[in-house]
Amino acid sequence: MKRAVTLKENYEFRRLYQKGASAVGNGMVLYCRKNRLGHNRLGVTVSVKLGHAVVRNRARRRLREVYRLNGDKLRQGYDIILVARSRTTTAPWKDLNDTFLRLCRKLDLLKEDV
RNA sequence: CGAGGAAAACAGACAGUCGCGUGGGCAGGCCGAAAGGCCGUCCAUGAGGAAAGUCCGGGCUCCACAGGGCAAGGAUAACGGGUAACGCCCGCCGAAGGCGACUUCAGGAAAAGUGCAACAGAGAUAUACCGCCAGUGCGGUUAAACUGUGCUGAUAAGGAACAUGGAAAUUUGCCGCUCCUGCGUAUGCAGGCAGGCAAAAAGCGGGGGAUAGUGUGAAAGGGGGCCGGCGAGGCCCGCCUUUCACGAUUUCAAUCAACUCCGCCGCAGCGGCCGAUCCCGCAGGGAUCGGAAGGUUUCCACCCUUACCGGUGCGGUUUAGCCGCACCGGUAAGGGUGGAAAGGUGCGGUAAGAGCGCACCCGACGGCUGGGAACUGUCCGUCGCUGUAAACUCUAUCCGGAGCAACACCGGUAUGGGAGCAGGGGGAGACCCCAGGGCUGGCCCGGCCGCUCCCGGGGUGGCUUGAGCGUACCGGCAACGGUGCGUCUAGAUAGAUGACUGUCAAAUACAGAACCCGGCUUACAGUUUUGCUCGCGUU
């Protein structure tokens, strides 16, 4: 994951939480907002409430893997934030993948031909 | 085989596809003047035994300090060793636990001093409440001996008296009448336990005397009750047992005054005395009714005296015992409370007691033995000392502070935010008044620019070759050390390990590096190895 395509600053996260569109699915929450860069940026949020470091790392890695495998299907020019829930670490991989696609379709992020 | 305990290792593996961090390579592509950057591709490599908690110890860096010491504060604590160091590790000692292998222990000093030990308990760090014991005094009580005195009983002797009570004899013979028995023909005679009856013999029984009683009395033991600073002890009992004496029962004997009365028939009755009334009546006699006795003598009781033998009450003296109180001492055995009572057990000893003495045991200290030391011991000596220092304290040793977001450097990127800046006058002073960095400006607002201090952004280094890891040999019981050889093994910076598929019986535990290292503590599924202990079985 290139560093240029990730969200890092706190104000960027807060801006998306306030002004972005959101969708809630089984095991994740997705926020998105159009940016002017012409490519997509990803931010991942895992709360301390989910558990200790191992659990949090696993949730973040699964969410990032989902984005990586499906990134080519998305429209470009959006900031996207994925928020982990407790089921993110325990759900089967297929459910997680389907949920991500369903949420993207709901927010109209997918490309036309998919 | 089962149970247990110790040490150590592992912490899914392999294969494929896609993807990520770091390092290196590339004749590749793009950008750039260059340095270089980005993309692509190949190779290598990529979380732990605890990475955790941040509980100790260090390295490293900065700050402070000439150097050192004391104090304060903190930490540690048997002894010996290991280590860079440690509160860690090893060995060993001691204590506790376990049959054992083994495990656990903040394990210095309480005889330097201070503090604390609630409640309970007589007493809590030495005390004397009760108790035990000796002595003195006072009081009480029991027993014994001696003695005084009062009352009383039995026996014996004597006396007095004839008062009193009881009893017997006598007066009571005789006469008359009636009656009875025997004899007799009858007149009459004799007699009044003579006879009759009864198998026989003997007397016996009952009553009175005399309220002689559903037995009485005495002693001992038990039990009960009462009195008694409820102590020593004393008193009572109608309860129980035993013995003795008397009585009663049945055969006998003995026996509770003198004596006396009565009994199945007969064994006799009446009169005689006194009084009253009535009748006949000169004297006298009769009838009825009532009353019962008197005299004399003797005996017994009674009365008095003496002797002797007792019983009992009230006293006195002495001795002995016991109890109570007081005083003066001795003692620490006992008091069952406590976590703890000041060595333990036994014997002796003592007025009672006590390590007071002795034997055995336990503990402390000193000496000696062994050991490098803690420590140890079939040794010797002196002693018998509560616990608590995770209470103060003492002793010994160690410790300057902060932490990689430290710190250093680069560009001049950002050029920000905040605070503060001369003086003059009055007054003895406290204090008061004027003014408030510079330029613009008469002043304020505003604008621009300084000086000092504080805070703040980005990048690079620090950053992984280190008290490193593996292995062999040597030294050491071990921890560990030495030498040789081999080897380089994450270094991110919003934070890299993930997804899918297949095989292995299953892979399911706790859990993610953030400067590094040595430990400790805490969490943890499962697997394996080594040697050990106990029990059972087989040989």
Add this chain to the structure above:
RNA sequence: AGCGGGGUAGAGCAGAUGGAAGCUCGUCAGGCUCAUGACCUGGAGAUCGCCGGUUCGAGUCCGGCCCCCGCCA
């Protein structure tokens, strides 16, 4: 990464000096009132965050662990 404070009854707090835990509100029962409130009387209610140790004895002293709150970078 570093540091500080706290955990005691349903709630809010004392007790922190070793000797066995209290206050206010709440709650329950009774009284007062026509009734409610207020008031009066009485009662119940506590693994002192958890585990272990020191001590005769721990809420208190010591060690370890868990949770909550706050500060600084």
